[in-house]
Amino acid sequence: MLNEKSVMRSEELFSIRLRSVFQKFGYQRYKMSRFEEYDIYAKNKDFLISENVITFPDSKGRLMALKPDVTLSIVRSFNDRTSEVQKLYYDEKVYRTVHNSADFKEITQLGLECIGDIDEISISEVLVLALKSLQEISDEYILNISDIDIISKELSRLDVPEDTKKEILKAVGDKNFHELSMVLSSMEAEPEQKRRIEVIAKTSGEPEAVISSLRNEGITGVELDILERIIKEIRSAGFSKGVKIDFSVLSNTSYYNGVVFNGYVSGVSGKVISGGRYDKLLQKMGKKKKAIGFAIYLDELERLSDEKPMYDVDTVLLYNENDTDVTLKAKKLMDEGQSVLLSRTVPENRRYRKIVKAEDVLLEV
């Protein structure tokens, strides 16, 4: 039997479900044009997931790009003088390379952005929306939350070359504790500072436990207090499981700051949600407000779809030139709820439940 679900690809199904979640929270759809001037991407290459962009000159000779990203366009069009917090979501096709491959792919990307004078409530709401999105996708999900300012603050206290800081961050991101201690022991710094970095890197798991064990280790600060309040908000929104604090979630620190997060669902090998605060991107684009958002990678969900139907079509209706009322006969079968493929020969590459000859279908007179 046909229903909407069997016609839609998983990508389309999730897209509709998630959009209705965002809409429920008062987020408005942002529709963008297919092309953007290349300039905006060239200036913020590091912000893009893959640097490769499809470009072409338009009729006036301007260099245009097939959009590889939506956030940059939203930020550019954001009016910095408004006092209102803008809540937007998008459902767009983007074009970029994936998995180290050199070929471009068209990817459906869904996401939302919250820009303006955002506070802890708006941050919590975005995290709740990320969790709700994960919930729509699968019953088994995990949202790893971190605040990159916590580790950045420790690093800024160190008097070591930038390269060393990068090495430390990489080791933290890879949960590569053996190399982290190697880097730490090879550099000159207070043992206490080294210990703090190691503690932050190694502490992960249930948010409340992580926060209290960090405090026990003497790691305190406004970031941790904010994180605690956000976790409380998330809990009271009904998410008692599937939330973890994990400082290995790192995003490019020249664009992101504060809360960052990655979402996973069981059965998909990569992250399906990725997001965070990106005040620094706004600053780079000459705006003063703050922002947080996330993207959902629907292409990752292709393989998650429920089991494939056994048949492509219920009935193959075979006919020949002498048959009459063929369309009417097909309609009769369709009205009974079957899908019907009209064909003169037995199809070779389609799976069908049964074959019916048109002459055998009786129409009521």
Added chain:
Amino acid sequence: MLSVALPKGRLGEKVYMMFEKAGFGCPGVMDNNRKLIFTDEEKGISFFWVKPSDVAIYVERGAADIGICGKDIINEYEPDVYELLDLNMGKCRMCVAAKKGYRDDQDRTLIVATKFSNCAQKYYSALGRDIDIIHLNGSIELAPILNMSDVIFDIVETGTTLKENNLEVVSTAFPISARLIANKAGYAFKTDEVNSLIEKLTDIMGEQK
């Protein structure tokens, strides 16, 4: 169920013995037959053997939750995975080697023969040296002997092959050993399982010292 990608060969076998000692053994893994996957439902673990250079791919794509992989492969492919443990096995180093008595002529582009193009590129760009890479798939040592390249960028274990061919190590890029890597999503869902395995493996490594 925890799935483990093991690298075919001596190193993989040694690592598997550690798993077995840690109580995660699975009958038949070491038998020389054509079976590909070995599963022990009760212990909740399954193993499969893959080409060493493919382990990172299996883990990154989530076909395996964890895998055993050389640091050389990790640095070359830079997979998006966690690197959870240094197993201190299969130790060797990534080196620059050249004909005995070779001196680098900073005046011209250095020609480097290697199987590890990405690693070589990163190593030399950190030094600010302009290089030309010749990507080879084996017998790298031949390149400088035949004057096809100035140096080679390759794994050195004992240095015997170099010595026999009148080559010597010029500098070391990074040390290599076997690492335990994990898929990020897999780790998020099986944190406790993976961590308890790592704990046991760490204990065994301590005993072996």
